[in-house]
Amino acid sequence: MLKHADIWAAIDRLAKLNGLSPSGLARRSGLDPTTFNPSKRQSSDGKLRWPSTESIAKILDATSSSMAAFVRLIDDGSGLPARRIPIIGHSQAAVDGQFDGTGHPAGKGWDEVDFPNLSDPNAYALEIAGDSMAPIYRDGDIVIVSPTAGLRRGDRVLVKTSAGALLVGELARISANRIDLRPLTGDQAAQSLKLSDIVWKARIVWSSQ
Missing domain, CATH: 2.10.109.10 (Umud Fragment, subunit A)
Structure with missing residues (x-):
């Protein structure tokens, strides 16, 4: 089962692999720098927020990464072997x-x-x-x-x-x-x-x- 935390962790790993903070990754991708901040990952009432498919597409394009590589980041946290x-x-x-x-x-x-x-x-x-x-x-x-x-x-x-x-x-x-x-x-x-x-x-x- 795909977990909310796994998706956000994959975004954090993708940022780190490219020498960036999550806010730096957002900025490079043409997104608001706060897009991936911890405060944006759930609402004030505790409801979980998922990143949009559009934002994921933009960070993959900005880092020249494939969806397959992103899925591997979700699966095991290491990307490729x-x-x-x-x-x-x-x-x-x-x-x-x-x-x-x-x-x-x-x-x-x-x-x-x-x-x-x-x-x-x-x-x-x-x-x-x-x-x-x-x-x-x-x-x-x-x-x-x-x-x-x-x-x-x-x-x-x-x-x-x-x-x-x-x-x-x-x-x-x-x-x-x-x-x-x-x-x-x-x-x-x-x-x-x-x-x-x-x-x-x-x-x-x-x-x-």
């Missing part, structure tokens, strides 16, 4: 040779970590060291990166430049010629880069916070 994905320290990932020209792991410094399967078979993990990106990411946090996920404004992204820099930021704008990144912390400067200076870019789809 766990598999091992490559993992490397964020600072070590910046060393030349750790990625191929398309942004897939290629070097010898990679380890492995178990993680619920994603639709991208080339997904990998980075372990954050230090607090240079705090409070967004802190020392020891794990972020999951998908080289094939589509990019949207507001996504957190990993960008490799032709100069060898490995940048993390929030996608502010992308055009035919440039990509603009907002910093994750206030003490960093925004960056506007020519796409011709970008080797590859990938979306951060989940974090362990």
